[in-house]
Amino acid sequence: MGGRNVHLPESVVVCEVGLRDGLQNEKTQLRTEQKSELLEMFQEAGVRIVEVGSFVNPKAVPQMADTEDVFRRIRPRESAEYRVLVLNAKGLDRAVACGVRKAKFTISASRTHQMKNANRPPEALFEQLGELASSAAARNVVLSGAISTAFGCPFEGEISPEKVAGVAREFEKVGVREISLSDTTGMANPRQVYAMCLEMRERFPGVVWNLHFHNTRGMGLANVLAGMQAGVTRFDASLGGLGGCPFAPGATGNIATEDLLHMCAEMGIETGIDLDRMIAAARLLQEWIGHDLPGAVLKAGKNSDLHRTCEKNEN
Amino acid sequence: MGGRNVHLPESVVVCEVGLRDGLQNEKTQLRTEQKSELLEMFQEAGVRIVEVGSFVNPKAVPQMADTEDVFRRIRPRESAEYRVLVLNAKGLDRAVACGVRKAKFTISASRTHQMKNANRPPEALFEQLGELASSAAARNVVLSGAISTAFGCPFEGEISPEKVAGVAREFEKVGVREISLSDTTGMANPRQVYAMCLEMRERFPGVVWNLHFHNTRGMGLANVLAGMQAGVTRFDASLGGLGGCPFAPGATGNIATEDLLHMCAEMGIETGIDLDRMIAAARLLQEWIGHDLPGAVLKAGKNSDLHRTCEKNEN
Numbered sequence: 001m002g003g004r005n006v007h008l009p010e011s012v013v014v015c016e017v018g019l020r021d022g023l024q025n026e027k028t029q030l031r032t033e034q035k036s037e038l039l040e041m042f043q044e045a046g047v048r049i050v051e052v053g054s055f056v057n058p059k060a061v062p063q064m065a066d067t068e069d070v071f072r073r074i075r076p077r078e079s080a081e082y083r084v085l086v087l088n089a090k091g092l093d094r095a096v097a098c099g100v101r102k103a104k105f106t107i108s109a110s111r112t113h114q115m116k117n118a119n120r121p122p123e124a125l126f127e128q129l130g131e132l133a134s135s136a137a138a139r140n141v142v143l144s145g146a147i148s149t150a151f152g153c154p155f156e157g158e159i160s161p162e163k164v165a166g167v168a169r170e171f172e173k174v175g176v177r178e179i180s181l182s183d184t185t186g187m188a189n190p191r192q193v194y195a196m197c198l199e200m201r202e203r204f205p206g207v208v209w210n211l212h213f214h215n216t217r218g219m220g221l222a223n224v225l226a227g228m229q230a231g232v233t234r235f236d237a238s239l240g241g242l243g244g245c246p247f248a249p250g251a252t253g254n255i256a257t258e259d260l261l262h263m264c265a266e267m268g269i270e271t272g273i274d275l276d277r278m279i280a281a282a283r284l285l286q287e288w289i290g291h292d293l294p295g296a297v298l299k300a301g302k303n304s305d306l307h308r309t310c311e312k313n314e315n
Numbered sequence: 316m317g318g319r320n321v322h323l324p325e326s327v328v329v330c331e332v333g334l335r336d337g338l339q340n341e342k343t344q345l346r347t348e349q350k351s352e353l354l355e356m357f358q359e360a361g362v363r364i365v366e367v368g369s370f371v372n373p374k375a376v377p378q379m380a381d382t383e384d385v386f387r388r389i390r391p392r393e394s395a396e397y398r399v400l401v402l403n404a405k406g407l408d409r410a411v412a413c414g415v416r417k418a419k420f421t422i423s424a425s426r427t428h429q430m431k432n433a434n435r436p437p438e439a440l441f442e443q444l445g446e447l448a449s450s451a452a453a454r455n456v457v458l459s460g461a462i463s464t465a466f467g468c469p470f471e472g473e474i475s476p477e478k479v480a481g482v483a484r485e486f487e488k489v490g491v492r493e494i495s496l497s498d499t500t501g502m503a504n505p506r507q508v509y510a511m512c513l514e515m516r517e518r519f520p521g522v523v524w525n526l527h528f529h530n531t532r533g534m535g536l537a538n539v540l541a542g543m544q545a546g547v548t549r550f551d552a553s554l555g556g557l558g559g560c561p562f563a564p565g566a567t568g569n570i571a572t573e574d575l576l577h578m579c580a581e582m583g584i585e586t587g588i589d590l591d592r593m594i595a596a597a598r599l600l601q602e603w604i605g606h607d608l609p610g611a612v613l614k615a616g617k618n619s620d621l622h623r624t625c626e627k628n629e630n
């Protein structure tokens with residue numbers, strides 16, 4: 001950092017996942033028009049990767065039931081990416097049917113988490129992955145991968161780099177070139193993130209790595225910093241820190257997009273995204289969701305919002 | 316980090332400032348017995364530095380009016396430190412009268428902040444500092460220093476290392492050997508913290524540096540990480556993240572002690588403090604204060620609190 005010893009990137013890519021990971025963990029459902037309005041605001045702000053939704057069973061995740069409609073309303077920008085989550089062939093069919101070009105498939109690094117989440121062991125997912133990858137390629141859809149619980153599992157506890165690499169290898173085998181390491185329940189710590197990212201980058205030099213942190217235990221931005229230092233430059237974040245953790249009532253969700261953008265701006269790291277526009281979008285989202293969102297900058301404002309009065313002694 | 320390239324300490328010292336900086340920014344006043352009970356819990360948990368209160372005008376800061384009483388009730392532990400804030404000779408007299416051995420004096424790196432806060436320019440404080448230092452030494456009280464708004468001022472904006480060094484030099488002149496860099500309103504970013512700490516350590520090799528972060532914009536633990544990487548090993552934190560920011564309603568206060576301890580534990584950095592006991596203390600404090608505290612671990616639990624069921628698809 002600061003030009004002495006520690007590596008920091010000149011720019012990073014921030015992927016907005018609030019419409020998917022954020023909303024999925026909220027009770028309040030947004031209307032399709034509201035999602036579209038937010039998505040348009042993201043684009044106006046300069047966001048170049050948006051996770052639009054997921055093609056899952058609408059009964060299981062009603063918040064995502066209108067993903068087709070949201071996707072069809074997008075006014076696509078040049079060089080922007082609109083990705084969706086798919087869980088199976090049926091999801092991929094739905095994605096293709098509405099014109100999706102980028103689909104993400106998630107496999108857990110933890111067997112227990114995978115079993116609890118999808119009632120199938122990782123090996124079954126590996127098989128499905130092969131079929132999905134062929135099917136996606138045949139229909140001109142780029143498949144990316146996500147490894148959930150990559151930094152810890154709420155059932156198994158610690159997850160070894162070996163397990164993460166095992167899943168990454170399966171993705172690589174079928175031609176997936178972009179993999180997200182997901183800290184699904186906010187268990188990652190900076191030392192681990194740094195070591196994991198270095199190791200994965202060395203083992204899989206052809207892969208573009210993405211980091212997906214939750215701020216569940218307050219380490220979200222510290223983990224981003226560690227990831228940056230290990231050479232990763234793509235980070236998921238959710239507007240307002242929308243979302244939560246299904247295992248911890250009251251806990252915060254993804255790292256907040258505005259907080260990440262603000263930190264980058266303060267550190268002189270380019271994101272290409274207009275922070276003020278994203279704060280405005282977060283305020284609107286907060287109004288619609290109907291409760292306070294966990295994002296810090298949303299409450300405190302930017303560093304550059306200077307004040308004029310001061311009443312108290314502080315330190 | 317991770318043994319490759321990036322420096323991390325084997326152990327750090329965590330200073331509990333909740334009874335002072337935390338309570339000072341809360342409307343709810345704790346009773347003296349409650350403060351004493353918390354302080355005893357800190358000691359049982361292994362906390363070795365506690366900021367007990369401040370000797371200020373009780374009309375201006377009623378939360379601190381009982382600092383004498385709290386101090387007198389301490390059952391001191393060997394090698395533990397109980398520090399208080401003093402603003403002037405009168406405060407030092409009060410401190411001496413109740414047996415304080417360590418007093419902290421704060422000067423702002425920002426002229427505007429100093430003027431608004433104490434209606435006196437930094438130079439006036441420098442003069443006062445000299446008198447206080449002599450008086451403290453004569454009465455066997457160790458004086459430490461704090462530089463507020465060291466990473467940014469809510470009125471002036473950016474603060475140069477030159478300004479911070481200017482204040483540090485005054486402290487050094489009068490024999491102060493321990494200085495805290497305070498991010499009073501949560502404006503620090505990791506790149507800045509790293510550079511500032513390296514520079515101060517180089518300029519003042521005889522000084523023991525302490526870092527005091529607020530999590531106002533979510534960067535608290537990222538700043539700790541950057542401070543550690545720059546070789547600083549003393550960090551203030553407030554139980555539950557108690558407190559707030561007088562300039563930003565709803566914004567969070569100091570970094571939460573439990574969150575800092577949890578991150579250190581996960582990273583294998585020794586603190587000598589029992590996290591579970593501090594979480595228990597934070598729960599009690601939350602009950603007494605009567606509203607949710609911002610600490611993340613307080614809501615989410617530790618990484619090691621594993622769960623048994625899982626209902627939802629997540630990533």
